[in-house]
Amino acid sequence: MRAPHSRTVVLLSLAGIAAAAAAQTPGQNNAITDVPGISVGHFTGADTGTTVVLAANPTGGGVAGGVTQRGGSPVTRETDLMRPDNMVETMNAIVLSGGSTFGLAAASGVMRCLEDRGVGFPVGGGNVVPIAPTATSFDRATCNAPPASRPDFTSGLQACLAASGGPVVQGNVGAGTGAVSGGVKGGIGTASVVLPNGIVVGALVSLNSEGAPYDSGGDLMAASFELGNEFNPLTRIGGHRFRVPPSLPGGALRSGTNAVVATNVTLTKSQATKIAEMADDGISRAVNPAHTPGDSDTLFVLGTAQVAIDTLGDANAVVTQIGTAGANVVSRAIVHALLAARSTSCQPSYCDAFP
Amino acid sequence: MRAPHSRTVVLLSLAGIAAAAAAQTPGQNNAITDVPGISVGHFTGADTGTTVVLAANPTGGGVAGGVTQRGGSPVTRETDLMRPDNMVETMNAIVLSGGSTFGLAAASGVMRCLEDRGVGFPVGGGNVVPIAPTATSFDRATCNAPPASRPDFTSGLQACLAASGGPVVQGNVGAGTGAVSGGVKGGIGTASVVLPNGIVVGALVSLNSEGAPYDSGGDLMAASFELGNEFNPLTRIGGHRFRVPPSLPGGALRSGTNAVVATNVTLTKSQATKIAEMADDGISRAVNPAHTPGDSDTLFVLGTAQVAIDTLGDANAVVTQIGTAGANVVSRAIVHALLAARSTSCQPSYCDAFP
Numbered sequence: 023m024r025a026p027h028s029r030t031v032v033l034l035s036l037a038g039i040a041a042a043a044a045a046q047t048p049g050q051n052n053a054i055t056d057v058p059g060i061s062v063g064h065f066t067g068a069d070t071g072t073t074v075v076l077a078a079n080p081t082g083g084g085v086a087g088g089v090t091q092r093g094g095s096p097v098t099r100e101t102d103l104m105r106p107d108n109m110v111e112t113m114n115a116i117v118l119s120g121g122s123t124f125g126l127a128a129a130s131g132v133m134r135c136l137e138d139r140g141v142g143f144p145v146g147g148g149n150v151v152p153i154a155p156t157a158t159s160f161d162r163a164t165c166n167a168p169p170a171s172r173p174d175f176t177s178g179l180q181a182c183l184a185a186s187g188g189p190v191v192q193g194n195v196g197a198g199t200g201a202v203s204g205g206v207k208g209g210i211g212t213a214s215v216v217l218p219n220g221i222v223v224g225a226l227v228s229l230n231s232e233g234a235p236y237d238s239g240g241d242l243m244a245a246s247f248e249l250g251n252e253f254n255p256l257t258r259i260g261g262h263r264f265r266v267p268p269s270l271p272g273g274a275l276r277s278g279t280n281a282v283v284a285t286n287v288t289l290t291k292s293q294a295t296k297i298a299e300m301a302d303d304g305i306s307r308a309v310n311p312a313h314t315p316g317d318s319d320t321l322f323v324l325g326t327a328q329v330a331i332d333t334l335g336d337a338n339a340v341v342t343q344i345g346t347a348g349a350n351v352v353s354r355a356i357v358h359a360l361l362a363a364r365s366t367s368c369q370p371s372y373c374d375a376f377p
Numbered sequence: 378m379r380a381p382h383s384r385t386v387v388l389l390s391l392a393g394i395a396a397a398a399a400a401q402t403p404g405q406n407n408a409i410t411d412v413p414g415i416s417v418g419h420f421t422g423a424d425t426g427t428t429v430v431l432a433a434n435p436t437g438g439g440v441a442g443g444v445t446q447r448g449g450s451p452v453t454r455e456t457d458l459m460r461p462d463n464m465v466e467t468m469n470a471i472v473l474s475g476g477s478t479f480g481l482a483a484a485s486g487v488m489r490c491l492e493d494r495g496v497g498f499p500v501g502g503g504n505v506v507p508i509a510p511t512a513t514s515f516d517r518a519t520c521n522a523p524p525a526s527r528p529d530f531t532s533g534l535q536a537c538l539a540a541s542g543g544p545v546v547q548g549n550v551g552a553g554t555g556a557v558s559g560g561v562k563g564g565i566g567t568a569s570v571v572l573p574n575g576i577v578v579g580a581l582v583s584l585n586s587e588g589a590p591y592d593s594g595g596d597l598m599a600a601s602f603e604l605g606n607e608f609n610p611l612t613r614i615g616g617h618r619f620r621v622p623p624s625l626p627g628g629a630l631r632s633g634t635n636a637v638v639a640t641n642v643t644l645t646k647s648q649a650t651k652i653a654e655m656a657d658d659g660i661s662r663a664v665n666p667a668h669t670p671g672d673s674d675t676l677f678v679l680g681t682a683q684v685a686i687d688t689l690g691d692a693n694a695v696v697t698q699i700g701t702a703g704a705n706v707v708s709r710a711i712v713h714a715l716l717a718a719r720s721t722s723c724q725p726s727y728c729d730a731f732p
Contacts, residue, residue: 091457095458096457096460098456099481100452100453100454100478100481101456101457102451102675108449109670123506127482127485130485145631151515152478175482
């Protein structure tokens with residue numbers, strides 16, 4: 023049985039930074055929307071759906087972003103554009119969806135929504151091209167039955183129209199509607215942290231992993247990353263009587279944890295890419311195995327340009343700080359996804375499997 | 378004034394391999410469809426369109442592929458999946474389209490077309506996910522007027538339904554409908570070569586480059602790559618009286634030469650990727666400047682698995698041979714695109730600009 027809190031306190035006391043660590047608290051909604059400039063919308067269909075994370079800088083323009091793609095079965099759009107050597111620096115949205123490769127169609131609906139608002143990369147003549155990099159995964163909660171529907175243009179359009187700040191609904195919604203994580207129901211999770219120097223880092227994950235998010239005893243892999251008592255339902259865990267063997271379908275295009283990490287700091291694409299590489303470790307710590315050949319695992323980072331990085335100190339140190347916080351917040355968002363997920367006819371939730 | 382033929386003959390005679398070089402001839406249609414397993418379809422709209430290259434191995438399954446993405450304004454789908462470290466080895470189609478980022482929607486229509494035929498990566502329950510990596514570019518032949526239409530789901534569906542072997546229509550069709558190359562009209566071009574050992578290499582390009590395909594005297598950059606007298610209209614070039622300054626819009630997401638190279642050899646994803654990197658030099662030699670920040674330049678390679686690579690000799694030597702041939706055939710396809718293009722109200726063709 024883990025005792026994460028006491029262990030954490032000992033370590034932090036030894037390092038003499040307990041006060042600083044204690045100052046790390048979740049944001050107001052413990053959600054990616056705690057990052058100014060970020061809004062989130064879901065479209066939830068019968069057994070699949072789409073989630074969009076909209077991003078804007080203080081003047082409404084796009085924001086720099088980065089991506090890392092480590093699962094062996096990626097389904098992506100516009101990730102090449104995000105490479106630091108490529109030109110466009112301004113992302114307007116990140117789209118996460120179920121529906122495997124078919125779900126990429128949702129991005130076109132998000133583009134329409136943004137274009138109607140005049141949001142996008144200007145290409146002359148008053149025209150804009152909304153930049154909405156996308157990652158989808160194969161959501162299996164239909165229990166191998168043919169899906170009743172697929173995310174499409176309308177799913178993306180509706181998710182975008184529904185986007186708002188404030189609290190974010192988690193669990194069986196949006197891109198997480200049909201998600202599975204190992205042997206239990208996956209879903210959407212979100213979390214945030216406010217650092218003592220004012221940096222805000224938030225994450226939203228669509229947890230649909232081939233690997234399991236709990237260890238052989240049934241404990242959540244990422245339990246020790248809790249801030250305060252945000253994982254309060256974990257106290258319900260007793261004897262793990264209903265051990266659920268992780269489901270390992272072993273095929274490509276079958277699963278995948280896709281995520282968005284956002285911060286209020288102004289980033290370059292290179293900095294955002296490095297932060298993505300670090301924040302991706304938050305998946306590694308919360309799911310085992312992660313990044314399998316069958317997983318789509320793709321993680322995006324956005325910096326909403328509210329705070330200049332130079333005002334925070336050495337840029338590399340700030341990138342390290344955001345990357346570290348990003349990994350932790352991704353792990354926490356994965357736990358939130360599991361705790362918010364509800365059982366379906368063929369897939370128990372974590373809370374039902376380990377009551 | 379260039380004299381490519383006499384120079385070539387001298388060099389080859391010195392090397393004593395004139396006979397081998399002479400044995401390199403275009404395939405029956407001088408088109409990518411000369412590669413067994415490849416078919417091509419266009420959808421041509423009012424001022425933009427979509428082109429699909431379908432690929433199948435001898436049993437109708439998908440084929441391994443690779444990609445290189447060197448333009449600074451890429452618009453892509455499923456390029457991550459093509460990385461050798463990722464799992465899916467079987468591409469079913471490559472989609473090229475106009476319409477910039479909006480044009481990515483065409484890929485969904487191609488997927489529908491293929492799914493209806495049962496073509497795709499099997500994901501259980503008899504379901505398939507067609508793998509159709511895609512690159513689009515911004516076609517500017519509307520002369521900065523708003524586009525009358527955009528490639529969409531239907532464009533991709535129609536292009537796929539129209540796909541066939543045999544001759545390939547070139548010029549102002551499909552993804553090349555609204556294409557521009559420097560100061561002249563761009564378009565679709567294709568070419569092929571049959572090597573003495575039976576390797577067939579074909580290319581299809583959507584030429585929509587920021588850079589110009591001709592030098593300061595008006596000569597085509599890639600004129601010296603001619604096989605036989607395939608560039609016959611070039612004999613029309615006289616005094617270059619109508620020098621057309623290359624149009625360099627200098628903005629991102631404005632242009633891009635996207636291409637598909639196919640060969641009848643069985644390739645791994647790693648081999649296909651290396652061939653893509655070599656074949657991309659065919660763009661460099663035919664367009665100047667190439668791979669600018671504003672270009673989408675993305676080049677795909679497919680191996681249709683008709684001939685085992687081991688039967689042809691050392692695998693690395695064969696990859697080098699295909700990569701070399703691929704670059705040449707890309708350059709030739711670019712010339713074919715220019716010679717087939719027709720002038721529009723705002724964009725002269727090469728043949729009209731240099732009568």
